[in-house]
Amino acid sequence: MRNDYSVAIVDSHLLFASVLSKFVNSFDNFRVLYCVEGRDGFLYKLKNEERIPDIALLDVSVSGATGIETMNILSANYPNLKVLAFTIDDDEDTIAKMLLAGARGCLVKDNSLSILQCSLREVIEKDFYYSDKIKSILFSSLRKREQSEVILKEREIEFLKQVCTEKTYKEIASEMSLSPKTIDGYREALFEKLRIKSRVGLAVYAIKNKFFKVE
Numbered sequence: 001m002r003n004d005y006s007v008a009i010v011d012s013h014l015l016f017a018s019v020l021s022k023f024v025n026s027f028d029n030f031r032v033l034y035c036v037e038g039r040d041g042f043l044y045k046l047k048n049e050e051r052i053p054d055i056a057l058l059d060v061s062v063s064g065a066t067g068i069e070t071m072n073i074l075s076a077n078y079p080n081l082k083v084l085a086f087t088i089d090d091d092e093d094t095i096a097k098m099l100l101a102g103a104r105g106c107l108v109k110d111n112s113l114s115i116l117q118c119s120l121r122e123v124i125e126k127d128f129y130y131s132d133k134i135k136s137i138l139f140s141s142l143r144k145r146e147q148s149e150v151i152l153k154e155r156e157i158e159f160l161k162q163v164c165t166e167k168t169y170k171e172i173a174s175e176m177s178l179s180p181k182t183i184d185g186y187r188e189a190l191f192e193k194l195r196i197k198s199r200v201g202l203a204v205y206a207i208k209n210k211f212f213k214v215e
Helices: 016-026 038-050 067-077 091-101 112-125 132-144 154-163 169-175 180-194 199-208
Strands: 005-010 030-037 055-059 082-087 104-107
Touching: 005 016, 005 112, 016 030, 016 112, 016 154, 030 038, 030 104, 055 067, 055 091, 055 112, 067 082, 067 091, 067 154, 082 091, 082 112, 091 104, 091 132, 104 112, 132 199, 154 169, 154 180, 154 199, 180 199
Parallel strands: 005 030, 005 055, 055 082, 082 104
Antiparallel strands: none
16 A cells, blocks of 8 residues: 555534544545535535545535535546545435445444544555445345346456456456456446446446355
């Protein structure tokens, strides 16, 4: 892991953000780039600051819009920004919608500092973080979604299987003897076909539809 991954904290309460900032700065390899109070302030920062943060800790109830609306904007305009959602409670519908909109994980605000540190590391190293409870919520949500019949190509299925591993997209490209750009194309095509916006969602879809078997 390289030194000093940058973190933006987007929360409706700056006091909480300030305290959280001190904790994040105490973790090895992570430094808070800035804290902002609302959605509009964060989007302004992203547009006007030279440096895009590696990770954003995003309050689901962030002022200016719902977290889901904000997540949709971030996924569409800043796809490389890794977002960890923060929520005051563990409402399953909200968590599922945030993850399917592109969040790389979701944390309840009363989680321990060790879980926060672990989630930051896993988002950097694996591109996502989810607990057993989060996986259960995603399974339940995908079960309820009415999916139209989707025909997947053989290579798309192979890509779905690779998504379920801990390999990076670059490593998946190498494994499939394809360019990273082609892999990006598979990912975006599946996002559109399956109405999913995150790697976690793709992995859950692959497992649910028996393309990948969990040992």
